[in-house]
Amino acid sequence: MKFKPNPDFERYMIALNCEEPDRIPLGDWHVDALPKENYMGKKIVTLEDQIEFWLTAGFDYITSSSGILEPVRAPEGMTIKGDAVNTAYGDGVAREWAREHDGVITDWETFDTYKWPSADDFDLSKWDAFDHLLPPGMKAILLLGKIYTTVWMFMGAETFFNALKSDEALVGTMFEKIGEIQYETFLRVIEHPCIGAVLNPDDIAHNTGLLIHPKFLRKYVFPWYKRMGDVCRDKGIGFVFHSDGDCSDAMDDLIDCRFHGFNPIQPNSMDIETVKKKWGNQLCLIGNLNLDSTLTLGTPEDVRAEVYERIRTIGPGGGFMVASSNSITDYVPFDNMKAMIDATFEFGRYPIQLEKGEVKGKVWKFQGKPKQKIPSTSAGPLVGVEYVSALLGKGPSLVVEMVQKALETSVNLTDIVNNGLIPAMAIIGEKYQAGEIYIPEMMIAARSMSETLLHFKNELMATGEQKLGTVVIGTVKGDLHDIGKNLVAMMLEGQGFIVEDLGVSISTEKFIKAVKEKKADILAMSALLTTTMVEMQSTINALIEGGLKDSIKVVVGGAPITEAFATQIGADGYAYDSHGAAQKCRELLSA
Numbered sequence: 001m002k003f004k005p006n007p008d009f010e011r012y013m014i015a016l017n018c019e020e021p022d023r024i025p026l027g028d029w030h031v032d033a034l035p036k037e038n039y040m041g042k043k044i045v046t047l048e049d050q051i052e053f054w055l056t057a058g059f060d061y062i063t064s065s066s067g068i069l070e071p072v073r074a075p076e077g078m079t080i081k082g083d084a085v086n087t088a089y090g091d092g093v094a095r096e097w098a099r100e101h102d103g104v105i106t107d108w109e110t111f112d113t114y115k116w117p118s119a120d121d122f123d124l125s126k127w128d129a130f131d132h133l134l135p136p137g138m139k140a141i142l143l144l145g146k147i148y149t150t151v152w153m154f155m156g157a158e159t160f161f162n163a164l165k166s167d168e169a170l171v172g173t174m175f176e177k178i179g180e181i182q183y184e185t186f187l188r189v190i191e192h193p194c195i196g197a198v199l200n201p202d203d204i205a206h207n208t209g210l211l212i213h214p215k216f217l218r219k220y221v222f223p224w225y226k227r228m229g230d231v232c233r234d235k236g237i238g239f240v241f242h243s244d245g246d247c248s249d250a251m252d253d254l255i256d257c258r259f260h261g262f263n264p265i266q267p268n269s270m271d272i273e274t275v276k277k278k279w280g281n282q283l284c285l286i287g288n289l290n291l292d293s294t295l296t297l298g299t300p301e302d303v304r305a306e307v308y309e310r311i312r313t314i315g316p317g318g319g320f321m322v323a324s325s326n327s328i329t330d331y332v333p334f335d336n337m338k339a340m341i342d343a344t345f346e347f348g349r350y351p352i353q354l355e356k357g358e359v360k361g362k363v364w365k366f367q368g369k370p371k372q373k374i375p376s377t378s379a380g381p382l383v384g385v386e387y388v389s390a391l392l393g394k395g396p397s398l399v400v401e402m403v404q405k406a407l408e409t410s411v412n413l414t415d416i417v418n419n420g421l422i423p424a425m426a427i428i429g430e431k432y433q434a435g436e437i438y439i440p441e442m443m444i445a446a447r448s449m450s451e452t453l454l455h456f457k458n459e460l461m462a463t464g465e466q467k468l469g470t471v472v473i474g475t476v477k478g479d480l481h482d483i484g485k486n487l488v489a490m491m492l493e494g495q496g497f498i499v500e501d502l503g504v505s506i507s508t509e510k511f512i513k514a515v516k517e518k519k520a521d522i523l524a525m526s527a528l529l530t531t532t533m534v535e536m537q538s539t540i541n542a543l544i545e546g547g548l549k550d551s552i553k554v555v556v557g558g559a560p561i562t563e564a565f566a567t568q569i570g571a572d573g574y575a576y577d578s579h580g581a582a583q584k585c586r587e588l589l590s591a
Helices: 009-016 033-040 047-056 108-113 125-133 147-155 157-166 168-189 214-235 248-256 272-279 300-314 334-347 385-391 396-408 413-433 439-455 457-462 483-494 508-518 530-545 563-568 578-590
Strands: 061-065 079-085 093-098 139-143 195-201 238-242 261-263 284-286 470-475 498-501 522-526 553-557 573-575
Touching (some): 009 195, 033 047, 047 125, 108 168, 147 157, 248 272, 272 300, 385 396, 396 413, 439 578, 563 573, 573 578
Parallel strands (some): 139 195, 195 238, 522 553
């Protein structure tokens, strides 16, 4: 479809205010370089080139970032670069990954000696350029915020999660320091007449819910956003929040922070129709076009059908913008990106008068979080709040002490493990799935369980107890994330499995070699990016070709993975989270 660029930022603001403009705006906040350059048929080098892309593609704005942490720039030492991974454009692109264990700031000494920047140190000259270069009707959106994300990236995710329990004062000081830097930068940039809105990309959630207890967000993060929100409202500037994952437990807080819009309503975590009914009269909904399936693995016809369906169901009444469920990445095929843009212009005219089923194609439908049956145990009196509380305490020493005391009363060690500790971990897993505890608590419990079993390893071996089976686990090639994988590994050990953890960026050859050498019963693979999911298929194909598939069960998981994808590639099981992975492995070996 051909359309003439006609930028009108008032259209964007009307939608942000949950009303109906002339048509539904495009709402993506980031587009990778390769999609931009393919759309324009040339390299994107200058600010003028950037403006030309956003204008030509039909957006009412251009986005750009400033501050201590930007989408394409992180302070030295905060990230590591992985191997180049596939794109939809033939070129391999190396990804930068946040450090998930120890970061730059790990204690008070590294905090005090770090050379913290101020707003004076940032080059803000591009905003002067935008003041003069933007065409009539077009505005700039400042990408700034990342207060929560910046803190954990400076500390490293695991250090950050642990510090919430062991040194909350350091965490609080980190939030204060980052908040001051970001807020001062925000105040300077929004004085530019080109600024029409501020978007805060700050992931506070994952597939199953908030990453940390909301009390920490309310104490350290949301007050900064409330200050920014008040300023934006006073100046008539749009204010948008971006977070992946299920943010249901924070939606009312976001409204209190005076955000106008919420992005991207991750489709495998939140049902956009439910979100519309609950909060659609207070927050403009931006996104939900499935990046992990439709935009990347679907056809242009599928994309067109999904845009049609979202506009048909969410567009009426206003307060909706079409966008991907994260950003337009370089693993989105060009024709799919173009189909999303063209379909928005084709179907998004108000009043919305679209009939169900008029456009054919595969459309993602929210399926809800999978419910897995928790196997019953013959736990008897050993299971209780004591073991659960001990595992959720500050470390393994308390758990070891409890086990030792039980042994002194002539309770068999095998009974303690099978009828005490393992069922207690199952209860903790249920609490996690129910949103009663969060990732820091799960990490503490899983580590305590793992280290307790290690402490009594010799005694357990002397009992001759049979393990449930052997699991080979790893993150697929091109993917460096491992916190989720590590949680799964510890949960499996806690459930009685022998675990061979291969680490991250594991090739098909390494998986196959380990499966053979360890005589594995289960192969567990994890992926974070859609572009690395294909490695799972390659490994399963290699198992089949090597005559190994009939003798092993394959379980897959990770943020973009769905049960449908697992079935499609021939996996035997799919896990939504770490607790579900352990339960699925038990289920597969007991079948």
